[in-house]
Amino acid sequence: MTAIQRDRPKRSGRRVRYRLRVAAVAASLTLMCALAGAVAARVYHGQLLYLLVAGAAFGAFAIGFALRNRPAFLAPSASLVGLAAYLLAAIAITDDGADPLPATIVDALVNAVPRTLTALIPVEPAPDTVVVPVFLTWLAATLACEFAIRYGRTLLGCLPPALLYGAGLYLVGPNAEVGTVSAVAFCVLAAAALAVTAAPPERRPDTDAVVDGPAPSRAPALMGMVATAAVLLAVMALLVPVAARLVTASPGDPREYVEPPQLTDIDLNPLVRIAEWSKYPDQDLFKADTSADAWMRLAVLTEYDGTTWQAAGDFRTAGTVIPGSGDASYSADVEIIGLGGKLVPAAADPATVTGLPIAVNLTTRCLLTPDGLATGTAYHVDSALVAADPAAAENARANLADAATVAVPPGTPEIMATIADYIRTTYDTPYARAQGLADFLGQHYAYNPEAPSGHDLPSLGFFLGSPVDAGGQRGTSEHFAAAYAVIARLIGLPSRVVVGFEVPGGSSTVTAGQGSAWPEVDFDGVGWVRFDPMPPPDAVPVPPEDTLEQMEEETPSPEEDSGGGGEAEDFNDESLEQDGDFDDALTEDAGGLPVWVWYAIGVLLLACVPLVLKARRALRRRRRLTRGTPAERVAGAWAEVLASAARAGVKVPGHANAEEAAARLATLEADIGPLPRLVNAAAFAPHAVSESDADAAAAVASDYSGRIGHQVKRWKRFLT
Missing domain, CATH: 3.10.620 (C8orf32 fold)
Known part of the structure; x- marks a missing residue:
């Protein structure tokens, strides 16, 4: 037997081990991509997104693995075609058929990112909410396959699924439970992929590495494994304290940075619709086929500033299922005729809505459609009727x-x-x-x-x-x-x-x-x-x-309550008015002083008017800033600031709130610091106002009067 014949079984065994090693790496990275894509699925409703991201990971890796020994441009091109086909399939699976499929595809691709970030949790798998996780999973699997399988860089191949895992955690934010099991499984798979390739065969990625020559020595590989383990232990020793602090911190929610759906002018103040509806009561608004009698709400308004009633809270995009509602006991099929705007009629509390893109106000549970209502718009809503017992x-x-x-x-x-x-x-x-x-x-x-x-x-x-x-x-x-x-x-x-x-x-x-x-x-x-x-x-x-x-x-008067009732003295007694001696006595007393004395007394009294007014203003300021509870003193400081501004020519309407008044006072170029915040606290939470808050408000009021004193007209400064 020749040497080549004796070496053939060894080469065959090495080739089998190489293929098993490559298959193990491919399987590990595929599962890592599937797990990373499934992180975002924890805030989605149902199991559909888990299946979609898993299919994207396996599909992308299958294309890359099959073409690993082909020209480098072929695998990305085929993967791009596969991605397009898979996205179309995902959109078709999650489409409810309300709009034509081409229009749904375009809308999903254009609005995927903002709607994914503004969707109400749990997110309903819809064309515009599944595009982002499916696309990112496919992309991560394609890159991981190219780096690890084609070019033999397993550590670099672990980077795309790791970034995808981080992106999924960011999307979830604080809105899901801790996924300890998936995190541990992800780390185990990454360690398995790296361990399998710790002693690589030939480096070139040709047809499953046709290996020739003697088997490589294992000593360098073992040395590399030891060095890698030492480096990993050192890095863990440095990063574990930092990671421990991060674990105890609450993650941020990216939804806070996305502008929610906005109301139109007709929806900002829906009370104004009542007048038009009252004048034209026969106008058809919508058709309804309901399971029982009910009041269908359009808007719930809780905040009033003296001018308009408005709803509190923001609208958040929701899917078919509205979270936080009970079991549905009422259903309605609605078709719009003449009702405009974006607010959607529904009985409280809506549980599911189909046939219409929906956003919900988390505070009032009212509904909005971002595209607005139009003639022919139809939807079905199931509600858990809320009936308070009088x-x-x-x-x-x-x-x-x-x-x-x-x-x-x-x-x-x-x-x-x-x-x-x-x-x-x-x-x-x-x-x-x-x-x-x-x-x-x-x-x-x-x-x-x-x-x-x-x-x-x-x-x-x-x-x-x-x-x-x-x-x-x-x-x-x-x-x-x-x-x-x-x-x-x-x-x-x-x-x-x-x-x-x-x-x-x-x-x-x-x-x-x-x-x-x-x-x-x-x-x-x-x-x-x-x-x-x-x-x-x-x-x-x-x-x-x-x-x-x-x-x-x-209602008894205070005099009657205090016992001061009875016959009061009549100061309009006719006998006094007709008594001539009484009139003569007054005339004599009046005529006893020279006329110039009366003029002098009048001039003296006029000269004392500014002093009296100044003393009155000083006493009023002292009473406002020093007497009463801390909340009353803050209110007194605010009244003093408004009075000082009025002297300077800037009057604040009585219906203005603290922020509006502060904006008006800003024209005097004098800062009032934290006073508006303290005024709101004194009005809505008086027990939360402390003595230090009252002292700070008094200091602001005193300083404000002095700083705008030069803007008061001279005659006002002289008289008051």
């Missing part, structure tokens, strides 16, 4: 946990405070006061579909306090709901305004006449309870002044 609310306390639902803007009309005092003195419990307020508005005011739109404080004051012949005491549900919500907050009840539709069960066409606004009050342990302040049909309202004046007559 009987349970009768003995419940008001839920004051959210300061935004009890905040009252400054400048409320006097009529609102009068009605609030009447309700507060007439009823005892929170629920009785809430129902009593609804009854009061329903009994004393009338519905008028022609009433002009407006729910700012002056408009509400006109609606509540102006006489009937001037157009007051008549309004739409916009005025009733907005007035109720503001007065409820004056009483101490957390309130909000809801705009929506009363939709009967079965198939029907919802018209503008079914649209309305209504108030809701939040009770502890019960939730938001709807109240109806609207008057009954054909009811004749009782003038509110009759009831309120009767309350004032029945």
Whole structure:
């Protein structure tokens, strides 16, 4: 037997070991890419994305492995074609068929990144939310195959799946549980790939390494393994403390840096729609086929600045499933006819929506479609009906946990405070006061579909306090709901305004006449309870002044309470007026002093006016800045700043909030520092204001008056 014949079995064995080694590396890197792509799937709904990223990893590696010994340009070209085909298949699998497939493909490719980052968790696998993880998984698998299999650089081949793993962790952020098992499996696979190639055969990647010549010595390989292990241990010793600190830190959420879907002008203030709906009640808005009678909400408004009601919180893109809802007990098929804007009607709380791209407000659970509603738009919504029990609310306390639902803007009309005092003195419990307020508005005011739109404080004051012949005491549900919500907050009840539709069960066409606004009050342990302040049909309202004046007559005056009643002295006694001796005595006393003395006294009094005014202003400043609780002192400092600005010619409207007032005061080029923040804290959380905060506010007010003193007109400085 020749030497070549004796060496042939050895070469055959080495070739088999080489092929097994390459196959093991390929399998390890493929699984690493699949695991890295599956990290993002932890925030997706269902198991579909796990299957898609696993298929992308295996498909990309299969193409690269099959063409590893072909020309270098062939594998990337074939991989690109495979990626395009696989993305089209993924889009087709997740498409709901609402739009033509070409349009869906273009929309998914163009909007993949922003919609993936703004999608509400759990993310629904949709064409525009699966493109990014599938593309990145395919790309990582292709690069890993080229580096490790074609060029024999296994360590470099581990880099793409490692970067993909990091990208997946960034996308997940703090929104999923710790994936310890997948992290350990990823590290084990990487170690296996590196261990298999620690003693590589021939370096050239030809047809499975046709190995000739004697077997390479294992000593250098063993030395390399020892050196590599030593380096890895040193790196771990240095990085473990840093990694430990990172593990205990909360990761950032990339969704915070993406602008959420925005509302149009018609949706920012949906209460203004009520006036148009009232004037044209026969206008068809949408068709609805529902499983039961329900109120379908369009918007929930909790924040009021004295001018407009607005919804709190941002809208976040969601998939078919809306997280946080209970089991669906109500369904509705809706087809839009004449309802515009982006807000989507749905019964509370929506659980699933199909046929329409959806964003949800996490605070109010209302829906929005980024593309806007148009004639012919159709969707299906299942809801878990939220029905608060009024009987349970009768003995419940008001839920004051959210300061935004009890905040009252400054400048409320006097009529609102009068009605609030009447309700507060007439009823005892929170629920009785809430129902009593609804009854009061329903009994004393009338519905008028022609009433002009407006729910700012002056408009509400006109609606509540102006006489009937001037157009007051008549309004739409916009005025009733907005007035109720503001007065409820004056009483101490957390309130909000809801705009929506009363939709009967079965198939029907919802018209503008079914649209309305209504108030809701939040009770502890019960939730938001709807109240109806609207008057009954054909009811004749009782003038509110009759009831309120009767309350004032029945309320004893402070003199009567203190026992100072009885017959008062009549200072208009006719006998005194007709007594000639009395008049003569006054004339004689008056004529006893020379005229110039009276002039001198008058001049002296005029000269003392500026001194009196200055003393009065100094005493008022001292009282504002030094007396009362810390919150009252902060409010006093704010009042002092506003008064100083008014002396300098800059007047702040009464309805302006602290930030708006600060912007107006900035024209005087004098900084008021942290005072706006302290004012808001004093208004909404007075117990959180400390003595140091009050001292800081007083220092700001005193310094502010001195710095803008030169801007006050000279005659004002002289007189006041």
